[in-house]
Amino acid sequence: MKPVNVGICGLGTVGAGTFNVLQRNLDDIARRAGRPVKITHVSAREVNSECDLTGIKFSNDIFEVAKDPEVNILVELIGGTTVAKELVLAAIENNKDVVTANKALIATHGNEIFEAAEAKDVVVAYEAAVAGGIPIIKAIREGLVANKISSVVGIINGTTNYILTEMSEKGRDFADVLKEAQELGYAEADPTFDVEGIDAAHKLTILAANAFGVPLQFDKVFTEGITNMTTADVKHAEELGYRIKHLGITRRTAEGVELRVHPTLIPEKRLIANVDGVLNAVLVMGDAVGPTMYYGAGAGSEATASAVIADIVDIARDIDSPGLVPHLGFSVETKNLPVLNADDFTTSYYLRISVKDEVGQMAKIAETLSLNGINMEAILQKEAPEDDDLVPVIILTQPVKEKAMNAAIKTLEALPSVPEKIVRIRTERLDG
């Protein structure tokens, strides 16, 4: 069968991985795709010594690939959202299918890009944009297609999971672990995207669209990072049988869709609570299948390349037809369910309240929570640290609307016996 010609734009970590895995596993990939998959054009600012470009056309201008009439599939691995967007739209304009690993691009410009692609009957595939090598987009759009999905919950950022794992296992401080993660290359020099949850919010946006048939709406994601996490809270949570993970959570409720990224306590018995280090995992709840979970490397050169190539082969297997699977899982118009404000989230809470060691304080806290309709599930009074006369009181609550909790915290923080800000971390029991 006629080969499919691939043009790769970008030879950074993922570009080099894609190039090398495609070359290394050439024969097996052809046997699986039913036709040869051939890299015919590569473009990057400079060549990468890890890639043997012998016999392959090389351009410094990535737009040369978009214009190359020989290229069937353009692979966008340059990152960013400005030039990358122009490049993808140029490729679509020239009737090329596109594969990208760019989560920021899809989360922020996906609606426009998919519309352009559908007008031209080409495919823009992005499996590598979420959870690296884990085939989670395929699982949701194809494997679980029978299900009404009620929630998707994931550890979808390896950097924050590595930091939280080290804090938990070695009792180390956030800042200390972050510094090491940067030295090891697990965190960027500017770690904001990871530790503030923006990267996870990009991925969650994409997961929610595919799970529920809503448009991509990155700007509506409630996002909280891990920069305020303390080892004390990690430890208290563990005493109560919980682990703290930085999760992306999207859930379909009667009132609308929750889109949120934040540190979360989950019971240590849950499988996903035991996903440690830089690994990712995504837990999907469907009405027919129940809970299913997908686990693996969420980043890295060849792991991400694995997903990029899966997309290339999907397209190659069906190169003469328009895409079979709708870009965001659902064809026909997308239903836009309302996205809930944080106020309307329903979740349980872990609270750490530093209280003056006076008679009657516990009762006052309990009363305030109760007046706001909040039921306690566990309460734990710790010894005051040596250099402090405030007693930490740890509370786990039952599920409640976030606005009730906001009101309760406001009242509590106004008490003279509660001089410090209350620490609150959302808690999810999960089901699988």
Next chain:
Amino acid sequence: MKPVNVGICGLGTVGAGTFNVLQRNLDDIARRAGRPVKITHVSAREVNSECDLTGIKFSNDIFEVAKDPEVNILVELIGGTTVAKELVLAAIENNKDVVTANKALIATHGNEIFEAAEAKDVVVAYEAAVAGGIPIIKAIREGLVANKISSVVGIINGTTNYILTEMSEKGRDFADVLKEAQELGYAEADPTFDVEGIDAAHKLTILAANAFGVPLQFDKVFTEGITNMTTADVKHAEELGYRIKHLGITRRTAEGVELRVHPTLIPEKRLIANVDGVLNAVLVMGDAVGPTMYYGAGAGSEATASAVIADIVDIARDIDSPGLVPHLGFSVETKNLPVLNADDFTTSYYLRISVKDEVGQMAKIAETLSLNGINMEAILQKEAPEDDDLVPVIILTQPVKEKAMNAAIKTLEALPSVPEKIVRIRTERLDG
């Protein structure tokens, strides 16, 4: 778009689940498939009161569905390998695509069935045959297509996993738990297929073909059940930091492919060691992606239906073309790598040797192992049980060829100080 017409044969557990989920999620499924998916014909020995058949053609003779010119996709959910095979071949003969959940049928007659399907350019899909609702066939054939897969290791039988979990968590005997599992409906009245590992061997056969591009060769699977498992061994394994799981293991080695089903010690830190109860999980190792794992319900009415319907939608999305994905993952001729005999497996071992409490016995055991090239990794001498004067010695070894272990055990069992058969359980460290 024109609807796709589905004929369901069999209204047992999975048939009823498929019928009901397809009807319940009709709208979402149509939005995802890009066209309506309509059940037009149902056949079973008798109607099932759980299914509302109003307006749907019903036949008692399943072959009526294979002959029905309106039906595009025949769904075989009658089970067994004789009539089911005839039915599937009749549907293929009449140019119908087929979806089946029948692992025994695919594992034992798949090569012939796929050949017939390819001759007619129709698809025979079988996602539901392995690990129920977990989209593992799709993950291997499509999601991980970039990878040279080196191993697939799975908990692929819920009954045995439930029994082992109960033995571990509650210290209960095999026979006792089996009886309860039968009462709860987790185990069949005749549990042989499950507890002897035959069901897992069927599934492993299918996984290996898709992972490595070898033919289906059920008769070559080395199969050992869990009927001899004792709570003593479960407990000793846990003291050493291991859990015992009944695993299907297929691995590509330099000499050939290992196909084996047996109880296995795995380190408790591994995620798959924490998959408990009736749940399934499959760990796949690829050269690019590293380890990935897929977890969920391996059986049950609607969980299995989820996979059946995923196959139906895959076909519906592309109803006018022949299948895009080769039946066993690889197109062109299948490479047949040799399948190794058990003698040539390389694995670590847990041994329990009951020894007379005499001086020098430990040294004799150590010497015998060493003479056979077997290195010990841990050794644990337990107290003799009250009613016994034999001392249990527990040994963990490093990896070695099975034939070396067979020789060592033969020598040890010939010693007068070792009057009982040695218990040996294979041990895998795994990587993810």
